[in-house]
Each structure stands twice: as C-alpha cells, then as structure tokens.
Amino acid sequence: MRTSSSISGLLLVLLLSFSGRTFVSGGFDFPFEDVNQAWRGFLNLSGCHKGENVTGLDAVKKYFQQFGYLTNGDDSDEFDDDLEKALQIYQTNFDLNITGSLDNETLQQLVKPRCGVGDIINGTSSMKYGRRLAAVGHSVAHYSFFPGRPSWPRQASLTYAFSLSNQPFTAEQLRPIIVRSFARWEAATTLKFSEVSDYSSANLRIAFFRGDHGDGEPFDGPLGTLAHAFSPENGRLHFDAAENWVIDVAGLSAAGTVDLESVMVHEIGHLLGLGHSSVRESVMFPTLLTGTKKVDLHSDDVQGIQLLYGGNPRGNVSTPSQQSERSSDASSLFWSPLLSCFTIILSIIFLSFPL
Numbered sequence: 001m002r003t004s005s006s007i008s009g010l011l012l013v014l015l016l017s018f019s020g021r022t023f024v025s026g027g028f029d030f031p032f033e034d035v036n037q038a039w040r041g042f043l044n045l046s047g048c049h050k051g052e053n054v055t056g057l058d059a060v061k062k063y064f065q066q067f068g069y070l071t072n073g074d075d076s077d078e079f080d081d082d083l084e085k086a087l088q089i090y091q092t093n094f095d096l097n098i099t100g101s102l103d104n105e106t107l108q109q110l111v112k113p114r115c116g117v118g119d120i121i122n123g124t125s126s127m128k129y130g131r132r133l134a135a136v137g138h139s140v141a142h143y144s145f146f147p148g149r150p151s152w153p154r155q156a157s158l159t160y161a162f163s164l165s166n167q168p169f170t171a172e173q174l175r176p177i178i179v180r181s182f183a184r185w186e187a188a189t190t191l192k193f194s195e196v197s198d199y200s201s202a203n204l205r206i207a208f209f210r211g212d213h214g215d216g217e218p219f220d221g222p223l224g225t226l227a228h229a230f231s232p233e234n235g236r237l238h239f240d241a242a243e244n245w246v247i248d249v250a251g252l253s254a255a256g257t258v259d260l261e262s263v264m265v266h267e268i269g270h271l272l273g274l275g276h277s278s279v280r281e282s283v284m285f286p287t288l289l290t291g292t293k294k295v296d297l298h299s300d301d302v303q304g305i306q307l308l309y310g311g312n313p314r315g316n317v318s319t320p321s322q323q324s325e326r327s328s329d330a331s332s333l334f335w336s337p338l339l340s341c342f343t344i345i346l347s348i349i350f351l352s353f354p355l
C-alpha cells in the first residue's frame with residue numbers, strides 16, 4: 001500500500017512538471033516561479049523551530065523586520081525567542097495555527113506576493129494581534145489604522161494624478177482602472193476624488209518605480225512586495241515596475257501576472273488611512289495571489305473606512321457581505337480538477353494491482 005501511494009505521488013509530481021510550471025513540494029499549492037527570488041530560500045526551512053541554528057534564518061529575520069514583526073536588528077541564523085514570538089504574532093494576524101515554528105502552512109503564507117506596507121508599524125500592532133477586537137453585529141471586525149489614526153478631513157475633495165514613467169500602459173489604459181478604484185472608496189465614504197494634470201500639486205500621486213527609488217522602501221523585483229502607499233496626508237502610492245502587471249481579465253491567465261486594479265484598490269485604502277486587515281476576503285488583507293482579482297470592498301473594509309470618514313451621504317453605501325475574490329488563474333482552474341482526476345485514477349490502478 002505504501003509503495004503504491006509512493007508511486008502515485010511520484011507520477012503526480014511528474015505530471016505537475018509536465019504542466020510547464022514547477023510546483024513547490026511539501027504541501028504547497030502554488031508554482032515556485034510565483035515566489036520572489038529573495039524569499040525562495042524560506043522554503044528550505046520547513047519545520048525549523050526555536051533552538052535551531054540553520055543557514056537562511058537570517059533572511060527570515062530580515063523579512064520580519066521589513067514588515068514590523070522584529071525590531072531588534074538581529075540578523076543571525078539563530079532561531080531565538082524573538083523569532084518565535086514574531087512567528088506567533090504573524091500566525092495570529094494571518095489566522096494560522098499558532099505554532100511559533102516555520103511550518104508549511106506559515107511558509108506558504110510568508111512567500112505569497114504582498115503589499116510592502118508593514119503589518120506592524122512603529123511597534124504598534126494592528127491587524128488581529130494585540131488589538132481589542134471590535135464586535136460588529138455577529139461578526140468580528142479586523143480592519144486597522146495607522147498609528148495615531150491619521151486621516152484626511154471628512155468630506156474632503158481630494159485630487160489625484162498619475163505618472164506614465166516606468167510602466168507599459170498608456171494614460172487611456174490606466175485612467176479607467178484608477179477611476180474605478182477611487183469610485184469604490186468614494187461610494188462608501190464622504191470623500192470625493194478627481195483627476196488633475198499637475199502631478200506635483202495633487203493630493204494623491206500614483207507612480208511606478210524599480211528597486212531603490214529614494215523613499216527608503218526599495219522594491220524587490222518580480223513578486224515579493226508589489227506596491228506600497230503612505231498614510232494621510234502624505235499621498236504617495238508606488239507600484240513596483242518590475243511586476244508583470246495586467247489590466248484585463250484575459251491577461252490574468254498568464255503565469256506570474258498581478259492584477260493592477262486589485263492592488264490599486266488596496267493601496268488607495270492605505271492612502272486614506274486604513275492599515276492591513278486579518279480578514280482574508282477583505283481588500284486590505286496584505287497578500288494577493290498571482291492571477292487573481294479582488295476589487296470589491298468587503299464589509300470589513302467598509303466598516304473601517306466609515307469609522308474614519310462616515311458613510312456616503314448620497315445613500316449609495318456599498319456594504320457587500322460577500323467577498324469577491326475570484327481566482328482567475330486559468331492554469332490552476334484547469335489543472336486542479338484535471339490533476340485530481342489523474343490522482344484518483346492512478347490510485348485506483350495501483351490499489352487494484354498491488355506491487
């Protein structure tokens with residue numbers, strides 16, 4: 001029986017490799033190519049726990065420093081108390097089993113493409129860990145704000161502008177994406193947004209950059225961190241120009257693509273004062289899988305933004321109760337059922353003819 005299942009597993013791996021994309025082994029369900037170069041080494045640390053000294057843990061510590069979970073500046077390969085605590089906080093924020101170790105479930109979440117804004121800012125824990133959970137009706141809210149809860153004035157009319165440098169789209173291609181993204185937040189709040197041509201004087205300024213671009217938050221090439229934005233009233237929103245951005249649903253079927261509109265809606269949330277949310281279906285959740293689109297505000301996003309600005313006085317409040325994440329990764333949609341069928345057939349064959 002063991003031999004049969006081993007052979008089935010081996011054949012499954014072979015089938016996966018024939019798909020043209022190298023899937024990560026060990027219980028992961030996404031392609032290795034969808035992991036940022038600097039984070040790929042994390043996948044060798046499966047099962048690592050406190051007390052161990054393993055090459056590569058220094059990079060994990062840098063990751064946790066980048067997103068606010070570690071502040072001690074230590075970059076050794078020692079799995080110490082601080083790293084265990086950081087992992088426990090991370091696991092709380094992302095609703096994972098709180099093991100304090102680098103289990104597969106945690107590693108899988110760590111390497112997903114994500115927003116560059118920290119989950120914990122200036123040592124102030126937002127998201128789920130360390131905050132008093134606000135019960136709203138029968139649900140629990142997990143939205144958060146920046147430290148000090150900065151925001152724009154209520155009922156503000158904010159201007160925005162975008163730069164066409166460092167990216168492949170025309171103004172005509174970008175404009176509808178930007179208009180729709182702002183409209184989602186406008187529908188839920190007292191705010192109004194309008195485009196202006198003078199970039200430097202706009203309240204909100206959208207641009208694409210590669211690598212180090214002078215604000216202390218360098219981008220990291222394909223995948224990894226996708227974009228970042230600053231809290232009110234800074235107004236800067238930056239996209240990593242190295243990403244394979246797409247602006248149409250059809251484009252999302254290609255490997256390694258990132259939906260610009262989904263990330264735009266998320267980053268505008270930061271521009272307006274929202275931090276990250278632990279609600280996986282909210283647009284303010286920190287990670288976004290390649291090939292997926294998530295643009296409709298979740299009730300958690302709406303509750304958060306309305307605490308800052310109040311509801312839409314025009315009575316057009318958007319409070320969708322259903323999340324809208326739609327996996328349009330054509331390869332996974334295609335391969336998942338197909339591979340399940342192959343696995344079942346292979347299992348039947350090998351169980352019928354034990355070796």
Ligand SMILES: [Zn+2]
Pocket residue numbers: 115116117266267270276286
């Ligand atoms: Zn973010």
Ligand SMILES: [Zn+2]
Pocket residue numbers: 209213215217228238
């Ligand atoms: Zn930047």
